[in-house]
Amino acid sequence: xxxxxxxxxxxxxxxxxxxxxxxxxxxxxxxxxxxxxxxxxxxxxxxxxxxxxxxxxxxxxxxxxxxxxxxxxxxxxxxxxxxxxxxxxxxxxxxxxxxxxxxxxxxxxxxxxxxxxxxxxxxxxxxxxxxxxxxxxxxxxxxxxxxxxxxxxxxxxxxxxxxxxxxxxxxxxxxxx
Amino acid sequence: xxxxxxxxxxxxxxxxxxxxxxxxxxxxxxxxxxxxxxxxxxxxxxxxxxxxxxxxxxxxxxxxxxxxxxxxxxxxxxxxxxxxxxxxxxxxxxxxxxxxxxxxxxxxxxxxxxxxxxxxxxxxxxxxxxxxxxxxxxxxxxxxxxxxxxxxxxxxxxxxxxxxxxxxxxxxxxxxxxxxxxxxxxxxxxxxxxxxxxxxxxxxxxxxxxxxxxxxxxxxxxxxxxxxxxxxxxxxxxxxxxxxxxxxxxxxxxxxxxxxxxxxxxxxxxxxxxxxxxxxxxxxxxxxxxxxxxxxxxxxxxxxxxxxxxxxxxxxxxxxxxxxxxxxxxxxxxxxxxxxxxxxxxx
Numbered sequence: 001x002x003x004x005x006x007x008x009x010x011x012x013x014x015x016x017x018x019x020x021x022x023x024x025x026x027x028x029x030x031x032x033x034x035x036x037x038x039x040x041x042x043x044x045x046x047x048x049x050x051x052x053x054x055x056x057x058x059x060x061x062x063x064x065x066x067x068x069x070x071x072x073x074x075x076x077x078x079x080x081x082x083x084x085x086x087x088x089x090x091x092x093x094x095x096x097x098x099x100x101x102x103x104x105x106x107x108x109x110x111x112x113x114x115x116x117x118x119x120x121x122x123x124x125x126x127x128x129x130x131x132x133x134x135x136x137x138x139x140x141x142x143x144x145x146x147x148x149x150x151x152x153x154x155x156x157x158x159x160x161x162x163x164x165x166x167x168x169x170x171x172x173x174x175x176x177x
Numbered sequence: 178x179x180x181x182x183x184x185x186x187x188x189x190x191x192x193x194x195x196x197x198x199x200x201x202x203x204x205x206x207x208x209x210x211x212x213x214x215x216x217x218x219x220x221x222x223x224x225x226x227x228x229x230x231x232x233x234x235x236x237x238x239x240x241x242x243x244x245x246x247x248x249x250x251x252x253x254x255x256x257x258x259x260x261x262x263x264x265x266x267x268x269x270x271x272x273x274x275x276x277x278x279x280x281x282x283x284x285x286x287x288x289x290x291x292x293x294x295x296x297x298x299x300x301x302x303x304x305x306x307x308x309x310x311x312x313x314x315x316x317x318x319x320x321x322x323x324x325x326x327x328x329x330x331x332x333x334x335x336x337x338x339x340x341x342x343x344x345x346x347x348x349x350x351x352x353x354x355x356x357x358x359x360x361x362x363x364x365x366x367x368x369x370x371x372x373x374x375x376x377x378x379x380x381x382x383x384x385x386x387x388x389x390x391x392x393x394x395x396x397x398x399x400x401x402x403x404x405x406x407x408x409x410x411x412x413x414x415x416x417x418x419x420x421x422x423x424x425x426x427x428x429x430x431x432x433x434x435x436x437x438x439x440x441x442x443x444x445x446x447x448x449x450x451x452x453x454x455x456x457x458x459x460x461x462x463x464x465x466x467x468x469x470x471x472x473x474x475x476x477x478x479x480x481x482x483x484x485x486x487x488x489x490x491x492x493x494x495x496x497x498x499x500x501x502x503x504x505x506x507x508x509x510x511x512x513x514x515x516x517x518x519x520x521x522x523x524x
Contacts, residue, residue: 118489
């Protein structure tokens with residue numbers, strides 16, 4: 001495989017070869033050099049598989065028309081590309097022995113944090129809107145919400161009137177949203 | 178207050194004064210768990226006074242002073258007053274530091290089992306039983322032994338409560354832990370068109386060291402008018418009074434490394450927004466010309482968040498601002514992580 005791969009010097013040359021095969025209405029995966037390149041470049045294998053799938057979806061790929069007379073072979077290139085891509089990714093991951101991978105394993109979305117590791121001692125959120133005429137405050141302190149409004153009349157010398165209303169109590173959250 | 182101070186002096190005089198070097202010595206002791214257990218058995222109930230030298234955590238703190246009055250003489254006469262204010266601010270900061278530490282001892286210690294004396298200049302004293310002192314020693318050893326930095330990132334996201342819920346962030350105004358890794362949070366924000374990240378400040382600090390970041394724009398406006406009689410003349414002129422509103426945000430954090438993968442966090446965050454366009458009104462002054470003038474009536478909304486919490490490294494808390502008349506809902510995501518490499522310059 002490696003000797004075949006040596007015939008493609010760069011990624012640009014690889015994609016040129018793929019383009020040439022498609023322009024000539026040939027299946028790129030029939031080219032051993034392209035397959036050899038894909039074996040060592042899982043990213044390109046995935047990209048080519050996606051490209052071929054899109055071409056199949058558009059009906060723009062030449063081998064598709066040739067394969068109409070052979071239904072069993074119609075999806076062979078796509079399947080082959082998928083298998084090659086999956087194999088290449090598996091090989092690449094299994095061979096990756098870099099220190100970073102072992103030192104700090106990335107936490108995935110499927111690996112949630114332990115809820116017991118989260119703890120809130122206190123929490124206060126305050127929203128204050130100030131204008132020259134009034135101050136409106138909404139305050140949440142450890143689950144208790146308070147609204148207050150302080151108003152003044154310009155030039156009238158009126159004392160500041162404050163109304164405080166305690167509206168509801170929110171129980172502490174014990175589970176994930 | 179006087180009674181409390183007197184009691185503190187009495188207690189202090191009755192207990193043994195230990196050298197502060199005991200708590201700042203290198204951490205070449207036996208495993209903490211066995212040390213604590215044996216101490217609890219042998220010294221339960223006996224209180225002692227121990228000085229804690231925390232210069233390495235608090236000496237970088239430089240409180241802002243009041244601006245000096247213009248003019249050399251006034252500035253010179255105010256110097257002592259400014260120094261006194263700074264010293265008071267330092268002591269207040271040290272008091273907060275000590276309370277932060279005492280609140281995060283593991284296992285938790287009841288407030289009535291110790292007495293704190295802030296002595297100033299990076300030193301505080303504690304009257305407590307031996308097991309509490311052992312917990313303190315163990316806590317400080319852990320912070321000093323930590324070679325890493327604590328990253329705290331706050332994302333301010335605008336949207337509505339419905340969108341927050343749809344994106345999986347919940348709508349609870351209490352702190353809600355998110356079961357997502359940071360990359361998943363970014364992905365959910367990017368995929369939800371109704372969410373918009375308006376600010377995302379990030380701070381990196383050493384354990385127990387306070388870090389602050391403020392970024393404000395000052396916007397001036399005409400707040401009022403007055404009529405002044407001036408020379409040459411005499412003549413009456415109308416003089417505007419200029420007001421200033423601030424728009425921006427500030428963030429202050431103090432973090433500590435706890436057992437396992439956990440980080441304790443003390444967080445203060447504030448964000449002010451000036452509503453645009455600014456409302457105006459006009460009025461006619463009672464001067465000779467009956468001058469018509471305009472005033473600006475700025476409306477400023479300030480969201481303040483204060484929280485003390487613990488979370489695993491890489492974890493995120495979500496806070497949603499309470500429903501407030503005429504104000505958009507805000508989602509505040511606070512993430513903290515411990516990392517071992519040196520922070521990049523300029524962060």
